[in-house]
Amino acid sequence: MSRAARTAVIGVGNEYRHDDGLGPAVLTRLARRAEQQPLPGGTDLLVCDGDPARLITLWEGADLAVVVDAAHAHPGRPGRVHRLELDGGPWSPAAASTSSHGLGLGEAVELARVLDRLPGRLVVYAVEGTDTSPGTGLSAPVAAVVDPLARRIADEIAFHHRHGDRR
Secondary structure (H helix, E strand, C coil), rough: CCCCEEEEEEEECHHHHHHHHHHHHHHHHHHHHHCCCCCCCEEEEEEEEEHHHHHHHCCCCEEEEEEEEEEECCCCCCCCCCCCCCCCCCCCCHHHHHHHHCCCHHHHHHHHHHCCCCCCCCEEEEEECCCCCCCCHHHHHHHHHHHHHHHHHHHHHHHHHHHHCCC
């Protein structure tokens, strides 16, 4: 009997820092969407504060890990979505510094590589934010991408479960 594929969708952020709450907001939307259109079996929706050790623990053993996080970019365009995929080579320096809260995603990836704890495939969706001050609620440009991004991630998970690593 073959093992079921495991997918970890990790929403990184803090919902009490405006746009930094993007990751948890996308996970909430995915969970609501899954009530009507279930995600493939073996899909876990997980929230993380961005600590590299916790990230590694959450994605360890996953065939596919999707990380969703808010990002800074200079010059920035709030609401712009960046999709980064680990392709087996070293994580790029640009990817290491995209998080809105000093996540250290690049460091987490490199540490996981050394410890042989990377997921089979790692995809990061980083959305440029505008406001990470204390408070709740996403800025309008970031809130506008939550639904489309949740659909895009659900489609990516479904594709992965149908086709595996073939792209």
